[in-house]
Amino acid sequence: MQEQLWIQEASDKIKRKMRLVTERSQGKIPYKTVNGVFDDWSGEKICWWTNGFWGGIMWQLYHATGDSIYMETAKELEKKQDANLMINGGMDHDSGFRWLPTAVADYRLTGREESKNRGMRAACDLAGRFNPVGRFIRAWNDKGDGSRAGWAIIDCMMNLPLLYWAYEETRDPRFLQIATMHADTAEKYFIRPDGSVNHIVEFNAVTGEFIQSFGGQGYGVGSSWTRGQAWALYGFMLSYLHTGNEKYLNASKRVAHYFIANIPESGLIPVDFRQPAEPAWEDSTAAAIAACGLLEIARKVSENEAHVYHDAALRLLKALYEKRCNWDDNCDNILEKCTAAYHDKEHEFTIIYGDYYFIEAIWKLTDQEIFIW
Ligand code: GLY
Numbered sequence: 001m002q003e004q005l006w007i008q009e010a011s012d013k014i015k016r017k018m019r020l021v022t023e024r025s026q027g028k029i030p031y032k033t034v035n036g037v038f039d040d041w042s043g044e045k046i047c048w049w050t051n052g053f054w055g056g057i058m059w060q061l062y063h064a065t066g067d068s069i070y071m072e073t074a075k076e077l078e079k080k081q082d083a084n085l086m087i088n089g090g091m092d093h094d095s096g097f098r099w100l101p102t103a104v105a106d107y108r109l110t111g112r113e114e115s116k117n118r119g120m121r122a123a124c125d126l127a128g129r130f131n132p133v134g135r136f137i138r139a140w141n142d143k144g145d146g147s148r149a150g151w152a153i154i155d156c157m158m159n160l161p162l163l164y165w166a167y168e169e170t171r172d173p174r175f176l177q178i179a180t181m182h183a184d185t186a187e188k189y190f191i192r193p194d195g196s197v198n199h200i201v202e203f204n205a206v207t208g209e210f211i212q213s214f215g216g217q218g219y220g221v222g223s224s225w226t227r228g229q230a231w232a233l234y235g236f237m238l239s240y241l242h243t244g245n246e247k248y249l250n251a252s253k254r255v256a257h258y259f260i261a262n263i264p265e266s267g268l269i270p271v272d273f274r275q276p277a278e279p280a281w282e283d284s285t286a287a288a289i290a291a292c293g294l295l296e297i298a299r300k301v302s303e304n305e306a307h308v309y310h311d312a313a314l315r316l317l318k319a320l321y322e323k324r325c326n327w328d329d330n331c332d333n334i335l336e337k338c339t340a341a342y343h344d345k346e347h348e349f350t351i352i353y354g355d356y357y358f359i360e361a362i363w364k365l366t367d368q369e370i371f372i373w
Helices: 002-024 053-065 068-080 095-110 113-127 154-158 160-170 173-189 226-243 246-261 284-300 303-323 352-365
Strands: 151-153 200-203 210-214
Touching: 002 053, 002 068, 002 303, 002 352, 053 068, 053 095, 053 352, 068 095, 095 113, 095 160, 113 160, 113 173, 151 154, 151 173, 154 160, 154 173, 154 226, 160 173, 160 226, 173 226, 173 246, 226 246, 226 284, 246 284, 246 303, 284 303, 284 352, 303 352
Parallel strands: none
Antiparallel strands: 151 200, 200 210
16 A cells, blocks of 8 residues: 555656646657756757657646647657758667557547558658668668678667557568568577676677677677667567567567666666776666556566566656655656666766656556557
8 A cells, every 4th residue: 555655646746747847848759858958859959869758748638638738749759850851861770669559549549540651651761771691780870881780779669569560550561571571680699698688789780690788878799788678678578568579578578687687776776787886876767667567567467477577667667756856846757767878978967768758657556547658
């Protein structure tokens, strides 16, 4: 009963604060806060990979409250993102992050044809990044020299649901084939025997052969970037939810067991599970994302097993709620101490997808969620 109390409290606080924040953030696409105020990634920054998350927050709040301010704000953002669809160099594998919480969420809730059209355009672009010899989706772009043509990253597991959605809408098996071939490749080359995962894997883009892995946004080669572990944990679970293939459930569970075994006593998550003890940089986004994935696993496994995943999710979320949430009405963000990458100059700031996944997790626990992925 005590457990339920803080979850309900968190839900109430999110609704109260976000109503005020939404009102004063009209016209913005936030990424982080500067002195407690959301910045704006519209205009020249329209192609940034995180630009869908504010829309996702809006749809989650609309679904939970029915307040039209959230729907109107989400629709305005969705329309602005059309500019991104028209900039070829600004399209990459993160189409799922950009259009699932925006156009596809809109379509799922309202059935609007123009939203479906946006989602389908984005899905076709994502499918076009597939390398059929290596059976992976290319992650990032390069300067046109092909230097990153063989790069795949674990984060892409979270973009596959855009292809599953396109398959579910059209029944064209190509979308399903591409998504599952990529997931199979990721299962083989990204997950290590101990359940930890690589961030970046480079394949020979011509022959498809494995070349090497990189530390990417984590500490280094062979390390364990926590947000990458969380993308894998949740991403493989989503592939299971869309396909029913137990191989993906097992992959998600393997990563989950590794993640759970490495949660520090404090319940707060470092940027990399294998980073040096000092500086003890944290990444709250990894905790929130992993919690979402753990809650989804808990829903699908037997009661005997479910408590392991559910309890771990609650531990992560309670630590965030008690120690890393900012409920000051004058400050736009919720989660504190988020980190984009270990070797960046900036650490422990506020990042919009931290707030998004924290809200999604609390909504899962209170049955208020619109399923975005
Ligand atoms: N997908 C990029 C990141 O997690 O930072």
